[in-house]
Amino acid sequence: MILGGGVEERPLPTFEEIRLRTPGGKVPTALAAFARDDARERALHTYGRGFPDLVRGFSGDFLAAPDFVLFPRDEDDVTLAMKVCEDEGIALVPFGGGTSVVGGVEHAPDARRRATLDLGLLSGVHEIDRASLAARIGAGMRGPAIDAALGEHGLTLRHFPQSYEHSTLGGWIATRAGGHFATLYTHIDDLVESVRMITPRGPLETRRLPASGAGPSPERFVLGSEGTMGIITEAWMRVRPVPSHRASASVCFPSWDDAVASVRELAQSGLYPTNARLLDAREALIHEVATDGSCVLLLGFESHDHALEPWMSRALAITAERGGVVSSGPTYVAAGARTHEVDRASAEAAWRQAFFDAPYLQSALVAMGLVVDTFETACTWSAFPTLHAAVVRAVKTALKEACGGGLVSCRFTHVYPDGPAPYYTFMGAGRPGEQIRQWSLVKQAACGALIEHGATITHHHAVGRVHREGWHRERPPLFGKVLEAAKRELDPAGILNPGVLL
Ligand SMILES: Cc1cc2nc3c(=O)[nH]c(=O)nc-3n(C[C@H](O)[C@H](O)[C@H](O)COP(=O)(O)OP(=O)(O)OC[C@H]3O[C@@H](n4cnc5c(N)ncnc54)[C@H](O)[C@@H]3O)c2cc1C
Structure with a gap:
């Protein structure tokens, strides 16, 4: 009832029942050696994993499908694909793991012929510079494969987005x-040492440097280009030794405001915990971390070099000053233990499992007809209280209007000395055939509140098509012209x- 009623399991379409767009033309002969135009590949490369993508997929609607899919075997194939598509006026969409939640891999609904280019074969850890702690990695490689290959050398990229299992370095x-990482090295930006991108006008490769003050940064230009400027084929990435020391604890707060103030103090303390996720009471319940209405802070430190007791002790002293009570831990894992062998019964372990399971749960809920999605942002600490109140109000009002009611919850995924990155989940009952319209009402209300209150339209979910309008309001107009x-x-x-x- 809390979701407004009407939740029921709905049958999924069989492959024979799905509706694909009629191709706008045949595969150009020059590209035939690495192209596929069978229905399966076209369907698999039609959408990302956003809410409207799941709804359309579950209803058998693949009308946005590309005409064919390219699987380049090397950079020459990428260059050839660009040339042929340019000559023949074919739209070309780069596709990594296809986990975009913002319409990033979907073709524009125009009359052009459509090709999608899957980077999957441009994979592998090609070179390791042990002295500099850097590795040259193919853009199409997915998270677990990267870590397995680096792990053989005792190294890790240590970049774990929630979509880690399916997304790629290039994406x-x-x-x-x-x-x-909840503090410091959170965005992939911090880990890119140099990058190589093939553009229709030739390759753009940046120099391997630990840092540079030489003018505007070319890496920063490639970062976030979302497949619009060129196709990233590989990058030198900063890697690190696999951590051998880990410390974790969870801290309960009866009050959200005290919890927020405490996390701010922690973010400004210079301790830089690797994990500092603050879950509001609803998030804590959903992720099975606390069931008594507390907000929970999941705290973690890690190092390949030193024991972590002093850091954890100081962090817990900071949280205690605002009434935080340690509810599990602190647990310390000493040198020699492997990263994933840490205390499976802890709140952090429960959270980690729920974190990686959440995408599967979302798919199941969408299949059951729910309107369920997440959105995220970042703002300054001083702006947060007003922003949070406005966002929750806007989303609740929109859920009432669109779904007859629903839930909204919040957690901090990252915290910086000058502000948090809040991440919201909303959920309401859907009506058959109306889910996308219902979702759109809530999503627009959320985006409107973010932009109006000075927050970013996205902290890490990218712009794509879904956030384009909000981003255009956020970025300086002159910067848009430069791009x-x-x-x-x-x-x-x-x-x-x-x-x-x-
Ligand atoms: C359940 C779930 C959880 C998620 N959690 C996170 C999270 O924790 N953190 C986060 O940052 N994101 C998250 N995302 C969003 C998504 O996973 C990221 O945007 C991710 O970086 C996309 O990687 P991908 O390889 O799947 O790229 P794709 O989805 O295939 O592509 C994304 C965009 O990049 C372009 N692109 C892809 N590869 C290349 C390339 N080699 N060269 C040029 N352009 C390219 C595409 O054209 C598209 O515009 C999540 C998504 C889902 C579904």
Whole structure:
């Protein structure tokens, strides 16, 4: 009843029942050696994993499908694909793991012929520079494969977005993904040492440097380009030794305001915990971390070098000053233990499991007809109380209007000295055939509140099509013009991911 009623399991379509768009033309002969145009590949490359994608997929609607899918075997294939698509006016969408939640891999609904380019074969850890702690990695490689390959050398990229199992290095760089570090090195930006991108006007490769003050940064230009300026083929990434010391604890707070103040103090203490997730009472309940109405702070430190007791002790002293009560831990894992062998019974372990299971749960709930999605942002600490109140109010009002009621919850995924990155989940009952319209009402209300109150339209979910309007309100207008000029220079025919970002 709390969701407004009407929740029921609905049958999924069989593959034979799905509806695919009629292709706008055949595969160009020059690309045939690495192209597929069978219904399965076209369907698999139609959408990302956003709410409207799941709803359309579950209803058998694959009418946005590409005409064919390219699987380049090397950079020559990428260059050839760009040339042929440019010559023949074919729109070309780069596809990593296809986990975009913002319409980033979906073709624009225009009359152009459509190709999608899957980076899956451009994979592998090609080179390791042990002295500099850096590795050259293919853009199509997915999270677990990267860590398995680096793990053989005692190294890790240590970038764990929630979509880690399915997303790729190239996708992370193209979208400025946010990983699992709650402080300091959170965005992939911090881990890119140099990057190589093939554009319709040739390759753009940046120099391997630990840092540089030489003018505007070319890496920063590629980061977040979302497949609109070129196709990232590989990057030198900063890696680190696999951590051997870990400390974790969870702290309960009866009051949300005290919990927020405490996390701010922690973020400004210079301790930089690797994990500092604050869950509101509803999030704590959903993730089975606390059932008594408390807000819970999941706290963690890790190092490959030193014991962590002093850091954890000081962090717990800071949280105690605001009434935080340790509810589990602190647990310390000493050198020699493997990262994933840490205390499976702890609140942190429960959270970690629920964190990676959540996407599967969302799919199941969408299949049952619910309107359920997440959105995230970042703002200054001083702006947060007003922003939070406005967002919750806007989303609740929209849920009432669209779904007859529903739930909204909040957690902090990352915290910075100058502000948090709040992450919201909303849920309401859907009506058959109306789920996307219902979702759209709530999503628009959320985006409107974020922009109106000075927050960013996204902290790590990218812009794509879904956030384009909000991002255009957020970015300086003159910066938009500069980007458009760069696009004209690199991709004059406008074949790359039309409608995304720009
Ligand atoms: C359940 C779930 C949880 C998520 N959690 C997180 C999270 O914790 N943190 C986070 O940051 N994001 C998260 N996301 C969003 C998504 O996973 C990220 O945006 C991710 O970086 C996309 O990677 P991908 O390989 O799947 O890229 P895709 O979805 O395939 O592509 C994303 C965009 O990048 C472009 N692109 C992909 N590869 C390349 C390339 N090699 N060169 C140029 N352009 C390219 C595409 O054209 C598209 O515009 C989540 C998504 C889901 C479904």
